[in-house]
Amino acid sequence: MPNVISTDICIVGAGPVGLFAVFEAGLLKLRCHVVDALAQPGGQLTEIYPKKPIYDIPGFPEVLAGDLVDNLMKQIEPFHPTFTMGERVERFAKLDDGTFQLYTTDGTEIQCKAVAIAGGLGSFEPRKPAVENLERFEGGKGVHYMVRDPERFRGKKIVIAGGGDSALDWTNFLANVASEVTLVHRGTTFRGAADSAEKVQKLHEAGKIKLVLSSNVTHLHGNGHLQEVTITGNDGVAETVPLDAFVPLFGLTPKLGPIGEWGLGLENDAVKVNTLDYSTSTPGVFAIGDINTYPGKLKLILCGFHEAALMCQGAFKYIYPDKKYTLKYTTVNGVPTL
C-alpha cells in the first residue's frame, strides 16, 4: 500500500521559505505537509552553509544559517506540520475538483488542495562525473551516488571515486565491510579532513584498500549490471578493474529536476509567477523563494518570507473561494493552533 497523506497545502521544499510558509498558512488555519529531497529540513542553509552567519534577516543582527532553520522549526511547531524527507516530488496531477495529487520518488502520495513550490535552486542531486554509460548502470545496476545502507556492500568489490570528505569517510568505513575497496582520485593529495586522509593512507599501506591517485574512472562496462571499470591515469595508462559497485562521491549540486516538467511557465530555469499572490500558470499551484521569477525579483531569504505571506492569502482564496478572509495580526490574536 502506498503511503497516502492528506493535507490543505503541500509545500515542496523545506528550506527557510518553505518552513515560513507553514507558519503563514498556520495563521490561516491551513494544514501543511512539507516534502524535501534532502534528509533534513533547511535546504541549502543546512546542506551547504549551516555555520555561515546571515546578516539581513530582520531582527537578527547576525544569525547562523543553521540557527535560523532551528528557529523556523520552533516557530512552526504550534501548527504541527508533517514532513516527508528524503523523497523528491516527481509529478503531480490536478483533479477535476481542483485538488492535487503529488507523487514522490519513493511512492508517497500526497492529496492536497493547493501546492506551494519552495524548491530554492531545485533539489540537491549528486554531482555526476562525465563518464560514458553512467546512466546505463544507475538504478541498482552498479552505480551508487550515495551509501544509504553500507550492508549492501558487504563482501562486494567496490570502487569509490572522489577526493573530498565523503569519499575518504566511506573508504575508511567500507574497508571493513566490502571485500575489496579501491579509491580513485584525480589528484595526488587529499585536502579533506587530515585524520581521514591519514586513515586512508594507513589502510593503503596495510594493504586493506587500493589507492589509485592521479587517475579517473573513464569507462564502465557490463552486460545489464556493472562488471568492470577502466581507470585511466593522467599519464594515459589504463587498467580494467572488475567490481560489483562504483560509488562516485563528488558532492551535491542543485538541479531544477522534475519541477521543470510540470507544465508551469518557466524563464531561465525559474517558475514565472504573478506577484499578486505568487501563483503560477496553473491555478492552485504557487511558487515562492529562489525558484520563482518576476520583474524585480531579488533572491533573498527575506523576500521569500514576504512571498510566503502573500502566497498563503492566495492559497486560502483558492481553497475557500467563498470564504471572506480578514487579515489578523499575531500581536492581537497570538498564534492560533491547528
Add this chain to the structure above:
Amino acid sequence: MENDIRIYVEEAPGQRRELEAPTDMGLSLMELLKANDYPIQAACGGMALCATCHVEVLAGPALPEPQDAELDMLETLPHVYEGSRLSCQIRLHPHTDGLVVRIAG
C-alpha cells in the same frame, strides 16, 4: 567609466563576449557573471562552499593564488582544468583587466 575593466567570457571556442565591469563596487567575478545572466548558481552566496560558480581561466593577467577554502572545493569536483577557479573568489580589480574565462559548470 574610467574605473571599468573588461572581462571576456568564451562562450564557444574562439567566440568571446566582452563584459564591462566596474572595479569600485567590490564585485566578484561570480557576481559579474550572474549579473550578465550566465548560468551561475552560486548556491552558497560566494563562500567557496558549493563549487557552482566554477570557471576555467583561459588567459589574461596573473591572479592571486587560490586560498585553502577554494582549493578544498575544487578538490571535490569530478573534473578540473589547469585554470580552474571558483569565480566567487576572484575579486574584480584593475589588475584583472583582460581576464578570459569559460563557464566550467
